[in-house]
Amino acid sequence: xxxxxxxxxxxxxxxxxxxxxTFEAIDPVRGITNLSSGKMGFAIARAAREAGGNVxxxxxxxxxxxxxxxxxxxxxxxxxxxxxxxxxxxLADIFIATAAVADWRPAQASDQKIKKxxxxxxxxxxxxxxxxxxxxxxxxxxxxxxxxxxxxFAAESHDLLAHAQAKRIRxxxxxxxxxxxPATFGADDNALLLVDxxxxxxxxxxxxLELARHLIxxxxxxx
Ligand code: CTP
Ligand code: CA
Numbered sequence: 001x002x003x004x005x006x007x008x009x010x011x012x013x014x015x016x017x018x019x020x021x022t023f024e025a026i027d028p029v030r031g032i033t034n035l036s037s038g039k040m041g042f043a044i045a046r047a048a049r050e051a052g053g054n055v056x057x058x059x060x061x062x063x064x065x066x067x068x069x070x071x072x073x074x075x076x077x078x079x080x081x082x083x084x085x086x087x088x089x090x091l092a093d094i095f096i097a098t099a100a101v102a103d104w105r106p107a108q109a110s111d112q113k114i115k116k117x118x119x120x121x122x123x124x125x126x127x128x129x130x131x132x133x134x135x136x137x138x139x140x141x142x143x144x145x146x147x148x149x150x151x152x153f154a155a156e157s158h159d160l161l162a163h164a165q166a167k168r169i170r171x172x173x174x175x176x177x178x179x180x181x182p183a184t185f186g187a188d189d190n191a192l193l194l195v196d197x198x199x200x201x202x203x204x205x206x207x208x209l210e211l212a213r214h215l216i217x218x219x220x221x222x223x
Contacts (some may be wrong), residue, residue, distance in 0.1 A: 009220035010175075016092040017045045018085060018099035018133060020060035023076045026125070027110040029070040036100035037109045037186040038062035043212035045070045051216050056092075058084045060099060072174060078102055078130035089137045089148060094219060096151045097134040100185075105130055110126055114223025151175045151215075155185070164195045175222065177215065180205075194218060199204075 019041020025031045038059060046056040046067035055070045058081055065073045073088075075081045078101045089095055104127035114123055134152050142148040150173040156163045160178045168176035178193035180202070191205040192215070203214055 005136065005145045009217060010048055010053035010094075010170040013053045014091050015045075015048040015055045015095040016058070016085065016094065017041050017048065017055065017096045018058045018060075018081060018089050018101075019045070020062040020064075021100050022060045022081055022102045022130075024078065024102045024105035024130075025076075025108050025109040026093075027112065027114045027172065028111050031105075032102060033061070033072045034100050035185040036060070036062075038064050039186070039188065040190065040208050041096075041098035042067060043208040044098060044215065045214035046209065048096075050213070051115065051220065053081065053094075056088050058099070063193045078105065078133070082131045082133050082136065083157075085133055086139065092148055093132075093223070094151070095137050095143075096153075096219075097137075099133070100155065102129065102130055103218075104206065108162055116155035123221065132171075134173065135171050143172075145190075149174065149219065151219060152176060153177045153179065153188070155181075157181070160193060161200065164193060165200075166193050168197075175209050188205045196222075 020038035021034045021036040107126045138150040164178040176195045181193040192203040
């Protein structure tokens with residue numbers, strides 16, 4: 001009831017969020033993925049909706065309920081995530097890339113299940129680099145002209161601050177959010193590092209939903 005009377009900081013805004021891992025097929029029954037739970041991205045979609053935004057969530061394979069009032073598009077691979085995200089970004093005011101997109105996919109997915117040959121030989125696999133969804137959207141005319149505000153995430157195992165600062169510039173985004181480890185994948189809480197051109201601010205450990213609400217307020221303030 002209290003929330004109902006609060007001012008809606010994202011009223012009338014279109015917010016696009018990517019979340020979860022991607023799944024890169026090896027053959028019809030196997031693939032490569034990662035341990036992203038999607039929880040942070042889903043919490044951000046929920047918080048953006050609570051703030052009055054029209055929210056579209058492009059989700060990799062996760063078993064999480066869709067936040068109320070959010071439009072969800074399910075995808076598997078990085079290529080599918082790109083194809084779902086790029087047209088939606090044409091309509092968005094804010095793009096928040098939380099997905100743990102697989103950096104590489106098997107160069108050739110087999111259309112038949114790969115069988116053991118009985119002699120102990122193992123399959124040899126080569127990889128192709130996946131498209132960078134955030135860099136693609138952040139390089140678009142809407143983003144470079146300031147009509148679309150892009151936010152990136154970074155999960156690093158070491159040197160978070162230096163990597164986050166470098167990544168913000170490399171991706172060409174005004175705001176980069178670092179996950180302060182350890183082991184944020186799958187956890188219900190986290191701590192964040194917000195890196196923009198001027199400042200670095202730590203958001204102390206809290207539930208992912210509380211962090212998401214804080215981040216949405218920070219983004220709304222910057223629009
Ligand atoms: N990202 C993306 N598409 C990719 C790879 C990453 O949209 N193919 C986005 C992520 O959603 C995140 C940001 O880019 O918002 C940073 O992802 P991260 O994996 O930390 O960075 P990379 O550029 O892939 O570099 P590396 O994994 O080598 O650190
Ligand atoms: Ca990566």
